[in-house]
């Protein structure tokens with residue numbers, strides 16, 4: 001098979017790669033004004049005159065020596081390592097407004113032995129600064145085609161396509177930009193001869209790379225041939241001693257070259273330019289006003305979520321309820337199938353969909369802030385605070401996202417170059433109070449805080465529950481960094497892009513992609529687990545048992561409806577109910593009886609099912625939601641067998657804290673497993689979060705018992 | 710201050726212009742070098758973050774945030790205004 005030619009788009013973060021990729025391929029990837037938004041490689045078809053080409057958009061790179069996970073993805077794509085094919089052509093995107101640093105990357109890209117076409121972006125920004133760039137001269141100096149483009153407007157894209165086609169046909173790799181040190185070249189010549197003698201024909205580039213790094217694939221091959229391997233070791237040692245591989249030599253040489261080129265092609269390139277964003281930054285990153293504005297923006301974000309999401313969630317719940325009723329009616333004759341479809345499948349879908357409004361709104365707001373460049377400033381403002389607990393400014397977006405849902409939050413941590421802070425961020429992200437915890441808070445605050453203490457305290461309680469996760473995260477990270485997370489810590493570095501207007505299209509795309517990730521990752525697991533829980537809570541069941549429950553009900557003096565009673569007894573006798581009774585003693589210190597215990601168990605795969613589970617356990621029916629007056633009353637009136645009141649405000653607060661901290665989300669654990677590539681960390685996360693939740697819930701209840709109330 | 714005087718990076722202040730004199734070897738400095746903070750480069754300190762330590766510098770026509778503590782062993786030479 002002869003696969004389509006492969007073209008990869010490589011360049012600095014924020015150089016305009018994704019904009020260009022979208023214009024080239026007509027696809028719709030998210031563009032954002034924050035370094036590190038493309039965290040995965042994305043492939044699309046590029047239609048050229050007479051041929052079809054596969055085109056890759058990859059994460060941004062400052063250097064081909066990767067430090068973070070997203071950079072590794074990009075480097076693998078450029079070099080054709082791992083699962084990747086070697087590209088037939090590299091489109092190197094150079095940001096004209098920041099040419100020198102972009103050329104540093106070019107000088108590495110030029111040495112890959114692959115033809116290169118340069119796409120020159122941001123020439124419009126350069127012009128606004130009163131400077132001009134000579135693209136023809138640049139092309140002559142680099143020895144490759146240089147095409148000025150304005151990616152997001154599609155300008156220059158046709159010319160770029162022609163250049164791509166031309167270079168796929170007969171392009172040759174550019175010549176190296178920096179001379180290799182003579183000592184290195186002498187060794188390379190010597191080694192090439194040695195290799196030729198054992199019948200290995202290897203390029204000088206491969207030998208250089210193998211000398212530079214023992215992790216190189218070719219170096220690994222060499223290591224298996226004893227006499228050659230010894231030669232390599234000797235050469236490496238000698239070169240190391242001479243300082244040939246010292247970073248300052250290699251990097252400084254490239255920058256010297258880049259500075260030289262920049263000086264030749266940009267008119268007035270040395271005069272310090274007027275920084276376009278300065279006037280905004282005077283206020284937005286001001287020591288005092290910057291923080292006030294930051295706090296206001298964050299408050300506005302959360303306010304907007306609760307204001308706008310509420311009605312939409314109600315509408316979705318109403319719609320699902322209506323649809324369940326409709327389908328239930330059609331399946332009237334077959335109670336088993338009816339229950340599976342209505343209580344299992346439709347309720348499962350519903351429990352996924354209700355979170356969509358909050359997630360979409362939060363991500364729309366994040367995309368707007370991201371598009372303007374403000375989020376990078378927020379990371380700058382927050383860096384020190386996060387630094388005090390062992391994280392850094394880059395943890396800000398993952399943690400903010402986790403307030404909607406931990407899954408995209410954890411994925412956003414990929415752009416953190418420092419593995420230590422990245423892991424710590426992943427491990428505390430699920431402590432942030434995600435949207436699935438809200439129903440529990442609303443139910444319990446409505447039942448125990450509001451009636452007793454009034455609306456003011458109810459509002460405060462809701463705020464406090466959201467703050468709790470953040471508060472608990474601080475000591476957790478400190479402990480994690482004290483010894484649980486091993487490895488070195490890399491310096492914090494973050495580029496601040498110039499301010500821009502966010503574009504509607506980008507915001508919509510962000511919502512679309514985040515929504516899709518949520519539905520696919522979380523949705524699938526929540527959906528499957530809803531059905532599993534339905535199974536565990538519905539079986540065993542039999543007609544005899546049902547007749548017995550009905551008989552029990554007829555002999556009781558109770559206001560509970562027959563249906564709700566049967567439902568409750570059924571759950572009580574189900575696998576899940578029996579399990580709840582078995583482990584009731586575990587939760588007695590926290591003040592929970594087997595009913596709450598069972599509801600908690602139901603919620604381990606996905607915490608949002610706790611409210612309907614409580615509805616069943618307290619015999620008001622599984623349709624109860626967090627606003628249900630019946631459920632609130634039932635909780636308030638519930639007693640232990642000896643007549644003591646089950647739930648005090650203390651128990652209620654304890655239960656909320658339990659839900660705030662407990663790792664009750666299979667999807668999150670699965671995401672952590674994938675992102676850390678280990679089973680150990682999700683298990684660790686589950687144990688520490690659930691352990692912490694349990695201990696605090698017990699502590700609060702025990703204090704309540706002593707203090708009374 | 711005399712033009713020849715050098716200071717460690719941790720002592721830079723908002724509004725200062727300076728030239729990098731030396732960057733220590735080591736893996737931690739590598740990315741800083743790759744982002745352009747090499748000997749001879751001029752930068753200005755645009756902002757110190759509200760809680761200190763984190764600074765925004767301008768070099769090679771772009772803005773970079775880093776922590777004074779991470780870069781403390783870099784030696785710079787202030788350029789008189």
Ligand SMILES: Nc1nc2c(ncn2[C@@H]2O[C@H](COP(=O)(O)OP(=O)(O)O)[C@@H](O)[C@H]2O)c(=O)[nH]1
Nearest residue numbers: 013014015016017018019031032121122150151
């Ligand atoms: N002024 C200007 N802005 C651009 C140009 N190309 C891209 N942008 C903007 O630069 C930002 C970063 O673009 P993006 O494509 O996400 O860059 P990536 O990180 O390299 O994928 C976005 O706000 C784009 O709208 C250009 O040629 N001129």
Ligand SMILES: [Mg+2]
Nearest residue numbers: 017018037038
């Ligand atoms: Mg991108």
